[in-house]
Amino acid sequence: xxxxxxxxxxxxxxxxxxxxxxxxxxxxxxxxxxxxxxxxxxxxxxxxxxxxxxxxxxxxxxxxxxxxxxxxxxxxxxxxxxxxxxxxxxxxxxxxxxxxxxxxxxxxxxxxxxxx
Amino acid sequence: xxxxxxxxxxxxxxxxxxxxxxxxxxxxxxxxxxxxxxxxxxxxxxxxxxxxxxxxxxxxxxxxxxxxxxxxxxxxxxxxxxxxxxxxxxxxxxxxxxxxxxxxxxxxxxx
Numbered sequence: 143x144x145x146x147x148x149x150x151x152x153x154x155x156x157x158x159x160x161x162x163x164x165x166x167x168x169x170x171x172x173x174x175x176x177x178x179x180x181x182x183x184x185x186x187x188x189x190x191x192x193x194x195x196x197x198x199x200x201x202x203x204x205x206x207x208x209x210x211x212x213x214x215x216x217x218x219x220x221x222x223x224x225x226x227x228x229x230x231x232x233x234x235x236x237x238x239x240x241x242x243x244x245x246x247x248x249x250x251x252x253x254x255x256x257x258x
Numbered sequence: 259x260x261x262x263x264x265x266x267x268x269x270x271x272x273x274x275x276x277x278x279x280x281x282x283x284x285x286x287x288x289x290x291x292x293x294x295x296x297x298x299x300x301x302x303x304x305x306x307x308x309x310x311x312x313x314x315x316x317x318x319x320x321x322x323x324x325x326x327x328x329x330x331x332x333x334x335x336x337x338x339x340x341x342x343x344x345x346x347x348x349x350x351x352x353x354x355x356x357x358x359x360x361x362x363x364x365x366x367x368x369x
Binding site: 175177179185186187188189192233237239243244245246248249250251 | 289291300301303306308314316346348350352355356357358359360362363
């Protein structure tokens, strides 16, 4: 059965600290896709990144980086030098390529609070 | 480029009334989805659609009806609103890369 676990319910750090959000997934498929979304206090859901299961290269986009490790079924998200604007709820999600009807399996989300 | 829009953005209604939430996307994406988001439950899928005239139930479909006569529109109807349907409703669309793009959401309050 597919599942996404975000064990950290809430993280609070001081601005400029680095912070890592954990995501662990379960799937039996060999082809799947992993996602991170951001939901700021304004409420919209913003797509951040998509990785497929055949691409384990880490990704860096500015202060954001993602570490995908199939061996540990993890897809962790690191924010370097955090800023107050990074305060949001972050969701990790999984979609299996076979028989998923393009549905996403969602983690419960991690609320990130960046204190000035 | 409007992307995906939802209307109304805010709605207050009374128990027992019928309410329709609209979702419109300009990308011609095949797949569309309706979610509700409640504190403590995260995002839960209500209904989804693989194409015009093809819809299927998600995790929490009871009390909701959908239709999709045109690719770009995917309205969600609450036939007889209940207080437990007070929530934020998100519409999303997707194409073959599996990425879902979300509308801004509709905040529905049922009194």
